[in-house]
Amino acid sequence: MSMFDAWALPGRMVEDIGGTALVEGAPVRRLELAVADLKRIASGLRGAGEHLRSLSSVTIAECLGAIGSRFRDPQDILRLEALSVLPETSGLSTEMAAHVLDGMCRDWTTEVFLELLEREFGHPEALDEADFPADFAALTTHFGSGAVPGVTATSLIRALLVKSPSLVKPGLGDVVLPVLWARAIHATYPSLGAAIAVAYWPGGDSELSAAAIAESDQVVVYGSDDTVAEVRGRMREDQRLVVYPHRVGLCGLGRESIAPQHLQLRAKEAALAVATFDQRGCVSPHVIYVETGGETSPTEFAEALATELSELERELPSGGRTPEEAVAFQQLTGTLEMRMAAGEDVILHSRPGEAWAVAFDPDPRFIPSCLGRFVWVKPLGDLGELPEVLAPVRRHLQTVALEFDPGRRAGSSKLPESRELKAALSALGASRLTTLLEMPWPRAWWEDDGHGPLRILVGRDD
Amino acid sequence: MNDEFVAVADDLRALFESPEMELSEEDFASLASRAFDFQFRSNPTYAAFCRGRGATPESVESWREIPAVPTSAFKALPIFCGDPSEAEVVFRTSGTSGGGGDRGDHYVADLSLYEASAVPHFGHYLLPDGVLPALVALVPDPDVLPDSSLSHMAGMVGRRLCRSTTFCAHPEHGVDYERVEAALSAATEQERPVLLFGTAFAFVHWTDHAIASGSRFALPRSSRIMETGGFKGRSREVGRAKLYDTLSLITNVSVSRIVNEYGMTEMLSQFYEPALLTGPPPLAQRHHMGPPWVRTRILDPVDLREVPDGEAGILAHFDLANLGSVCAILTEDLGTRVGGGFRLIGRTPGAEPRGCSLSMEEFLRAKSTA
Numbered sequence: 001m002s003m004f005d006a007w008a009l010p011g012r013m014v015e016d017i018g019g020t021a022l023v024e025g026a027p028v029r030r031l032e033l034a035v036a037d038l039k040r041i042a043s044g045l046r047g048a049g050e051h052l053r054s055l056s057s058v059t060i061a062e063c064l065g066a067i068g069s070r071f072r073d074p075q076d077i078l079r080l081e082a083l084s085v086l087p088e089t090s091g092l093s094t095e096m097a098a099h100v101l102d103g104m105c106r107d108w109t110t111e112v113f114l115e116l117l118e119r120e121f122g123h124p125e126a127l128d129e130a131d132f133p134a135d136f137a138a139l140t141t142h143f144g145s146g147a148v149p150g151v152t153a154t155s156l157i158r159a160l161l162v163k164s165p166s167l168v169k170p171g172l173g174d175v176v177l178p179v180l181w182a183r184a185i186h187a188t189y190p191s192l193g194a195a196i197a198v199a200y201w202p203g204g205d206s207e208l209s210a211a212a213i214a215e216s217d218q219v220v221v222y223g224s225d226d227t228v229a230e231v232r233g234r235m236r237e238d239q240r241l242v243v244y245p246h247r248v249g250l251c252g253l254g255r256e257s258i259a260p261q262h263l264q265l266r267a268k269e270a271a272l273a274v275a276t277f278d279q280r281g282c283v284s285p286h287v288i289y290v291e292t293g294g295e296t297s298p299t300e301f302a303e304a305l306a307t308e309l310s311e312l313e314r315e316l317p318s319g320g321r322t323p324e325e326a327v328a329f330q331q332l333t334g335t336l337e338m339r340m341a342a343g344e345d346v347i348l349h350s351r352p353g354e355a356w357a358v359a360f361d362p363d364p365r366f367i368p369s370c371l372g373r374f375v376w377v378k379p380l381g382d383l384g385e386l387p388e389v390l391a392p393v394r395r396h397l398q399t400v401a402l403e404f405d406p407g408r409r410a411g412s413s414k415l416p417e418s419r420e421l422k423a424a425l426s427a428l429g430a431s432r433l434t435t436l437l438e439m440p441w442p443r444a445w446w447e448d449d450g451h452g453p454l455r456i457l458v459g460r461d462d
Numbered sequence: 463m464n465d466e467f468v469a470v471a472d473d474l475r476a477l478f479e480s481p482e483m484e485l486s487e488e489d490f491a492s493l494a495s496r497a498f499d500f501q502f503r504s505n506p507t508y509a510a511f512c513r514g515r516g517a518t519p520e521s522v523e524s525w526r527e528i529p530a531v532p533t534s535a536f537k538a539l540p541i542f543c544g545d546p547s548e549a550e551v552v553f554r555t556s557g558t559s560g561g562g563g564d565r566g567d568h569y570v571a572d573l574s575l576y577e578a579s580a581v582p583h584f585g586h587y588l589l590p591d592g593v594l595p596a597l598v599a600l601v602p603d604p605d606v607l608p609d610s611s612l613s614h615m616a617g618m619v620g621r622r623l624c625r626s627t628t629f630c631a632h633p634e635h636g637v638d639y640e641r642v643e644a645a646l647s648a649a650t651e652q653e654r655p656v657l658l659f660g661t662a663f664a665f666v667h668w669t670d671h672a673i674a675s676g677s678r679f680a681l682p683r684s685s686r687i688m689e690t691g692g693f694k695g696r697s698r699e700v701g702r703a704k705l706y707d708t709l710s711l712i713t714n715v716s717v718s719r720i721v722n723e724y725g726m727t728e729m730l731s732q733f734y735e736p737a738l739l740t741g742p743p744p745l746a747q748r749h750h751m752g753p754p755w756v757r758t759r760i761l762d763p764v765d766l767r768e769v770p771d772g773e774a775g776i777l778a779h780f781d782l783a784n785l786g787s788v789c790a791i792l793t794e795d796l797g798t799r800v801g802g803g804f805r806l807i808g809r810t811p812g813a814e815p816r817g818c819s820l821s822m823e824e825f826l827r828a829k830s831t832a
Binding site: 148246247248282286323327328335371 | 507515530531532535763774792796
């Protein structure tokens with residue numbers, strides 16, 4: 001395939017840049033940016049801020065909605081280009097890349113953007129009011145995540161909805177969509193596009209990153225605790241930092257939700273939740289807790305899940321693991337084989353060379369998956385035990401998918417009311433409680449890490 | 463241990479102590495077959511693991527087909543050919559790589575076999591000139607930390623190959639900088655060559671202290687340094703180059719006389735860079751060599767098939783010295799074949815982690831610091 005140019009700068013800014021370079025290990029070219037280039041770009045973006053703030057929220061939402069619709073149109077060159085490049089850059093299979101793009105752009109509509117503004121600020125045009133209390137950032141720099149396509153583009157969209165010019169530095173695995181978004185806006189809505197610049201540079205180039213941070217009023221960072229700490233260490237007190245650290249997801253299945261008549265459906269939904277993004281999303285489940293005492297045992301559920309993951313490999317094949325992921329997978333599965341050989345009550349559903357694994361472990365303690373479609377199934381006597389079991393991992397907790405019959409809970413010995421279970425999980429730090437089916441696809445207004453996605457960008461994270 | 467162990471161990475001991483340091487493929491295969499046969503019959507867990515992979519002593523036609531146990535399995539259960547309570551010693555991993563207190567145990571049946579394999583091989587690569595150095599070890603005394611294989615190795619090397627041994631670390635207090643520097647000063651005054659021995663982690667701490675305090679030593683020319691551990695998760699070469707330059711600045715030992723040792727608690731044999739034997743290439747081009755009784759395969763990370771020469775893969779070692787536990791070990795390390803050895807690979811420079819889901823490494827690190 002041809003090289004993908006990992007930048008989109010407004011106007012003629014790119015003409016002043018020195019040159020380009022190939023990115024090691026990917027069919028991607030980047031600009032050879034110098035610190036002076038970044039400063040120039042930042043200055044240009046700030047200069048476009050006044051016009052951006054003069055645009056009505058409805059206008060911005062409509063412009064963004066029009067671009068979003070292009071990613072849904074199977075004939076549109078924007079979608080076609082995205083699908084041609086995404087697999088190589090993200091490491092997802094062609095089929096999974098299309099599935100992810102479809103999921104992401106579900107919420108890239110004018111109606112959703114307006115609803116998001118309404119949910120965040122009371123009505124969609126609140127930010128157009130001169131006296132609306134909001135701390136607009138003259139320039140936001142976004143440090144995007146790794147290989148979950150769409151996350152960085154969504155970050156850019158959010159900043160535009162709150163009228164903040166944006167410099168976007170995507171992760172290599174998610175470089176395509178923010179670049180294509182920016183290019184489309186530059187071409188179609190140049191005055192809006194003047195406030196957007198996207199450029200990839202290697203994560204190890206701390207000089208450029210430091211320069212970008214120094215030029216910004218606000219920084220949004222997706223990444224590990226180390227990445228967040230590094231960015232935080234470079235921030236001044238007058239700057240605002242919005243963080244989206246790495247998180248874990250998990251599921252809790254009530255015994256009635258996996259009764260024989262529901263088992264296959266539940267297993268299919270769980271398999272899809274595991275497989276989507278090849279399990280690399282913050283919304284991807286590491287562990288599926290299954291209540292005991294029903295017609296279907298947790299081990300039977302694990303077996304059904306293994307069948308569905310195997311089936312799903314045909315429709316949405318895995319894109320493969322990085323060497324490091326593969327090492328971790330071999331260590332984990334090999335150790336489980338030894339534990340089984342020693343007579344422990346663990347069960348591994350997988351085969352050497354398999355693209356997925358399901359491991360039943362009777363020990364309810366949370367343990368992370370090695371990802372790459374490896375999921376734990378663990379038993380619980382009652383879903384009400386979840387808060388206690390998850391307490392040690394509260395710091396990293398985010399999405400919990402629950403499937404149970406609320407009507408049944410009245411007879412449960414722990415947390416009899418579903419709202420009590422949900423309240424307890426929220427108190428632990430689970431910022432999103434959802435269903436298995438919706439697990440991979442949070443809505444635009446979800447409060448990731450407990451923050452309103454737009455409110456936090458204008459200093460209103462109350 | 464039973465007679466079968468003793469018989470194989472005696473043959474191995476003769477091999478380890480042989481000055482030729484060579485082992486033909488045929489002889490290796492024969493010993494590997496005997497070792498596998500012994501381990502299959504003596505360790506029911508390993509036997510079941512192998513059967514699950516379709517391998518028995520009767521069915522395997524080559525040592526390459528003998529299933530390798532992942533190093534992380536040593537954290538999950540005892541891996542020993544016999545009753546673990548009969549082990550002569552239990553070495554434990556440091557727990558720093560796994561985090562969260564999850565430590566692996568290596569039950570060792572016969573320490574004399576360990577010593578027979580480790581010491582001559584160490585001498586071959588670290589003391590090829592026959593020098594009798596003063597050992598200054600930045601590790602705890604094995605009497606204080608009996609479950610550390612590295613401390614034990616330092617003790618063995620000190621007793622058999624060195625003029626004197628000074629241990630300069632404590633499990634709770636870390637490196638004793640004054641003791642290190644007193645030992646180095648004494649050796650310098652007496653013009654005795656030094657063998658400075660430690661982990662990268664210990665050396666980083668000591669050199670930081672030495673730089674800050676302005677300590678410098680003019681160690682005799684035939685001094686040398688053995689460094690082990692590494693820079694997991696970071697670019698190996700950037701971290702190592704900086705450390706070696708600093709060590710050289712402080713001790714006056716040339717970078718060409720700093721040798722990296724690659725080993726693990728789960729394996730009784732070690733690998734060394736042949737820097738003192740052959741003259742070292744630049745750091746990025748160095749490689750490791752093992753003893754004749756170890757064979758290393760480079761395996762595809764997905765299907766564990768052996769990769770062609772030049773391709774990177776997971777290192778799997780077959781170590782005859784591991785007779786009492788399991789010889790076939792699947793490591794967490796990536797490398798490529800180089801000559802008769804291999805070159806370790808750290809994370810690809812510039813490689814970015816994928817996704818926004820918490821990785822196991824992040825989780826365990828957070829757990830260990832909580």
